[in-house]
Every structure is written in structure tokens, then in C-alpha cells.
Amino acid sequence: MREYFSTSDELEGKSTEFPFISYKEILSATNFFADSNLLGRGDFGKVYKGTMEGGYEVAVKRLSQGSGQGIVEFKNEVVLIAKLQHKNLVRLHGCCIQEDEKLLIYEYLPNKSLDAFLFGTF
């Protein structure tokens, strides 16, 4: 059975739930964080492309282990992202915490730059 990470917004009285996705599912989706699946790197750490069971594609953000960010900070970040969910923003599918590993699982966006959308070069 799936567990959910629940957040609530006291101002708007809304609550949002994100599934905890198992580490095993992430390993299988990203082919054990294969270099060939690396999409890029941001402040948070490396981002990998993954294919979940059922075939949907995701972008997995893997928090750098040396970042010093702890579990409390990570959870706060998930709560903040939950509050920012909007139809025009990339969707967060869930998160995963396994010992030192902290992962955020987003919907995969095909690799087109914002310029391409803004200036119609796609």
C-alpha cells in the first residue's frame, strides 16, 4: 500500500498529498541512476530521466549528499512545492526518502528550452 506525504495549507484550508515513491521503483525507473539517463544538474543536485512502470516518464531530482540539507529542510521544500502546484508549473509526482537519499519525482518535460517556446523556434 502506498504511503502519502500530506501537507496542509492553513490559510486556504486545502491539503495536498504526495505519494512516497519507493527507492526500488526509482532505481528501476532510472536504471540505477545510469549516466545515460542524466538530464542535467541544478543547485539541488543531478536530475535523471526515468520511466515508471506503466510507461510514464519522470524527471528524478537527486539531492546531492554533500549538500548538508537534512530531512527537515527536505520536507519543508516538499511542502513549499506542494503550495506552488499550479496547472502551468511542472507537476511534482512524489518524493522518496531512503537513508541518505532524498529524491523529488517530477513529470518529465521534453527537452525544449523556454526560448524555443517564447520565440517559436520549435
Ligand SMILES: Nc1ncnc2c1ncn2[C@@H]1O[C@H](COP(=O)(O)OP(=O)(O)OP(=O)(O)O)[C@@H](O)[C@H]1O
Ligand atoms: N521536469 C523536468 N523534465 C526534464 N528535464 C528536467 C526537468 N527538471 C529538470 N530538468 C533538467 O535538469 C536540469 C537541472 O534542473 P534543476 O531544476 O535542478 O536546475 P535549474 O533548472 O538549473 O534550476 P535551479 O538549480 O536554480 O533550481 C535542467 O536544466 C533540465 O535540463
